[in-house]
Amino acid sequence: MTYWAGPSYRATFTGQLVYVIYVYAMEFLLTNEMPGNRGNRSDSRFGVERSASTISDPKQSLWKPTLPSSFASRRSILRDVKENGKSGGDHPDYAVELNATNFDAVLKDTPATFAIVEFFAKCLVKAIDAMSSVGLKKAPYSVPHYEKVARLFNGPDAVHPGIILMTRIDCASKINTKLCDKFSVGHYPMLFWGSPPKFVGGGWEPKQEKNDILVIDDARTADRLLNWINKKLGSSFGLDDQKFQNELLSSNFSDAGQIARAIYDVEEATSTAFDIILEHKMIKRETRASLIKFLQLLAAHHPSRRCRKGTADFLVSFDDLYPTDFWSTKQEDDKSSLRNLKFCGKDVPRGYWMFCRGSKNDTRGFSCGLWVLLHSLSVRIEDGESQFTFNAICDFVHNFFICEECRQHFYKMCSSVSSPFNTARDFALWLWSSHNKVNERLKKEEASLGTADPNFPKTIWPPKQLCGSCYLGLDQKSNKIEWNQDEVFKFLTDYYGKTLASLDKNRNIVGNDGAEGAVEDLIVATNAIVVPVGAALAIAVASCAFGALACYWRSQQKSRKPRRTWK
Numbered sequence: 030m031t032y033w034a035g036p037s038y039r040a041t042f043t044g045q046l047v048y049v050i051y052v053y054a055m056e057f058l059l060t061n062e063m064p065g066n067r068g069n070r071s072d073s074r075f076g077v078e079r080s081a082s083t084i085s086d087p088k089q090s091l092w093k094p095t096l097p098s099s100f101a102s103r104r105s106i107l108r109d110v111k112e113n114g115k116s117g118g119d120h121p122d123y124a125v126e127l128n129a130t131n132f133d134a135v136l137k138d139t140p141a142t143f144a145i146v147e148f149f150a151k152c153l154v155k156a157i158d159a160m161s162s163v164g165l166k167k168a169p170y171s172v173p174h175y176e177k178v179a180r181l182f183n184g185p186d187a188v189h190p191g192i193i194l195m196t197r198i199d200c201a202s203k204i205n206t207k208l209c210d211k212f213s214v215g216h217y218p219m220l221f222w223g224s225p226p227k228f229v230g231g232g233w234e235p236k237q238e239k240n241d242i243l244v245i246d247d248a249r250t251a252d253r254l255l256n257w258i259n260k261k262l263g264s265s266f267g268l269d270d271q272k273f274q275n276e277l278l279s280s281n282f283s284d285a286g287q288i289a290r291a292i293y294d295v296e297e298a299t300s301t302a303f304d305i306i307l308e309h310k311m312i313k314r315e316t317r318a319s320l321i322k323f324l325q326l327l328a329a330h331h332p333s334r335r336c337r338k339g340t341a342d343f344l345v346s347f348d349d350l351y352p353t354d355f356w357s358t359k360q361e362d363d364k365s366s367l368r369n370l371k372f373c374g375k376d377v378p379r380g381y382w383m384f385c386r387g388s389k390n391d392t393r394g395f396s397c398g399l400w401v402l403l404h405s406l407s408v409r410i411e412d413g414e415s416q417f418t419f420n421a422i423c424d425f426v427h428n429f430f431i432c433e434e435c436r437q438h439f440y441k442m443c444s445s446v447s448s449p450f451n452t453a454r455d456f457a458l459w460l461w462s463s464h465n466k467v468n469e470r471l472k473k474e475e476a477s478l479g480t481a482d483p484n485f486p487k488t489i490w491p492p493k494q495l496c497g498s499c500y501l502g503l504d505q506k507s508n509k510i511e512w513n514q515d516e517v518f519k520f521l522t523d524y525y526g527k528t529l530a531s532l533d534k535n536r537n538i539v540g541n542d543g544a545e546g547a548v549e550d551l552i553v554a555t556n557a558i559v560v561p562v563g564a565a566l567a568i569a570v571a572s573c574a575f576g577a578l579a580c581y582w583r584s585q586q587k588s589r590k591p592r593r594t595w596k
């Protein structure tokens with residue numbers, strides 16, 4: 030079947046009309062074609078055997094993967110998405126247009142947690158555009174709708190960066206025929222959802238019972254597509270969401286109070302960490318014990334009360350969910366319901382970073398949130414828990430941190446500790462100093478690769494502006510900073526202890542747990558609807574500490590539209 034009407038047809042109005050009617054008829058056939066009449070097609074696209082989905086090694090997939098030959102091209106595609114918000118195709122789109130040659134590589138390389146792949150036919154889109162221009166077709170095709178949603182997740186101005194990579198494949202292009210076959214594309218547009226590695230070398234068959242890739246069955250309009258996503262993630266993204274105004278807030282290093290906002294990031298990081306663990310089925314017989322240890326630590330000392338509750342709930346039901354014979358009885362596939370678990374309450378993950386937001390979408394975020402979480406744990410434990418905490422954190426990073434390079438480096442630092450920790454102080458200082466070693470190494474690496482976030486350069490931490498008394502001087506021989514470790518520990522305890530938890534404390538005053546509805550009502554009543562609701566309220570409550578900031582922020586938020594809730 031020929032999909033394309035040549036350019037001469039479109040040169041005149043009559044030609045355009047004929048062309049449009051032709052394609053319109055074809056669209057009708059395609060969009061109404063269902064598996065039942067597929068068999069009659071001579072087109073090979075519906076006759077091939079589909080290959081089984083292969084799951085790539087999750088530990089390899091996200092951070093800094095090995096660099097095969099296609100690396101440069103897939104990186105440049107992802108860069109295009111980040112920097113320009115364009116796919117490089119005819120449409121100046123937010124969705125990334127892929128083809129069979131780069132599909133696997135880009136999906137393997139993306140740091141996004143989920144991916145949507147839209148199979149479409151570009152010629153149909155053009156035809157329908159043309160029809161609309163001559164008033165022949167009112168019902169919109171999916172592209173503008175898809176784009177409205179992609180705007181939220183892709184590109185430099187993504188409102189919710191790093192969560193969903195939205196891509197598309199032009200099935201009318203010959204090069205993609207086999208790929209469209211593998212996904213049994215029977216009508217246009219056809220949208221699929223899954224974790225990016227699941228698409229790599231994968232496919233989809235209508236009759237396959239268990240499939241890690243799902244068909245998005247209701248994406249006719251942007252609202253409906255976003256509704257589907259919200260149901261899937263338990264999120265409340267709205268088409269009108271605006272980029273969070275964090276960047277307007279000062280990133281003043283010397284303002285210790287800014288760490289208070291990181292309470293939202295440690296919640297986000299906790300939730301994201303478990304999403305990754307569940308999504309990648311990282312709970313195995315050999316990693317189970319290490320996860321239990323880390324859950325115990327979180328349940329007792331997480332700086333966010335609702336994460337303490339969520340992780341404690343998970344811990345309580347852990348044995349039922351993952352009995353020791355779980356892996357021998359192959360129940361693993363039945364655990365899809367676990368993906369809906371909310372470790373830090375129903376609004377988390379929210380999809381954006383506050384304290385940890387980088388100036389680009391691919392910097393900071395999750396790993397920053399994880400560091401903040403680890404430091405905050407280190408200053409909350411008792412002396413008697415210091416060795417346990419050390420083991421729990423080292424094992425957690427080793428078994429569950431998706432970044433291979435980080436795992437390796439951190440493991441080395443853990444392995445070089447020769448005697449057990451006896452005090453919380455020693456452990457907190459060890460973690461601080463290990464983080465500084467990572468900073469030092471990355472500073473050099475980022476300088477040589479030009480990958481640093483200019484607004485958040487790696488530094489030896491804390492800088493003098495944050496803690497002058499931490500500095501004793503410079504050792505002339507080694508040219509290294511001499512620290513006053515008592516002062517450093519005191520500073521860490523204040524910074525990651527009291528200050529970080531100050532907003533959470535205030536949230537608890539208004540009864541965050543179980544009373545979230547009341548909080549939202551309060552905000553609705555005062556017309557200060559914000560994203561995130563909790564953050565604004567907490568900042569408002571803590572406005573004695575952040576007076577000017579809170580006033581400014583609230584005034585910004587008041588002009589916003591109410592946040593959507595999805596049922």
Ligand SMILES: Cc1cc2nc3c(=O)[nH]c(=O)nc-3n(C[C@H](O)[C@H](O)[C@H](O)COP(=O)(O)OP(=O)(O)OC[C@H]3O[C@@H](n4cnc5c(N)ncnc54)[C@H](O)[C@@H]3O)c2cc1C
Pocket residue numbers: 385392393394396397398399400401404426434435436438439460461462463464465467468471485486487490491
């Ligand atoms: C366990 C772990 C190991 C990692 N290893 C690697 C690696 O090997 N290679 C790699 O490329 N990336 C690694 N990363 C990621 C990397 O360290 C950063 O998290 C990432 O580059 C984002 O940097 P950032 O600017 O947000 O600051 P981050 O380094 O993430 O720090 C977050 C915040 O912590 C505070 N902070 C900074 N230094 C310290 C300190 N010494 N003590 C206490 N608080 C501090 C600052 O306020 C900073 O904004 C690792 C992350 C983790 C959690």
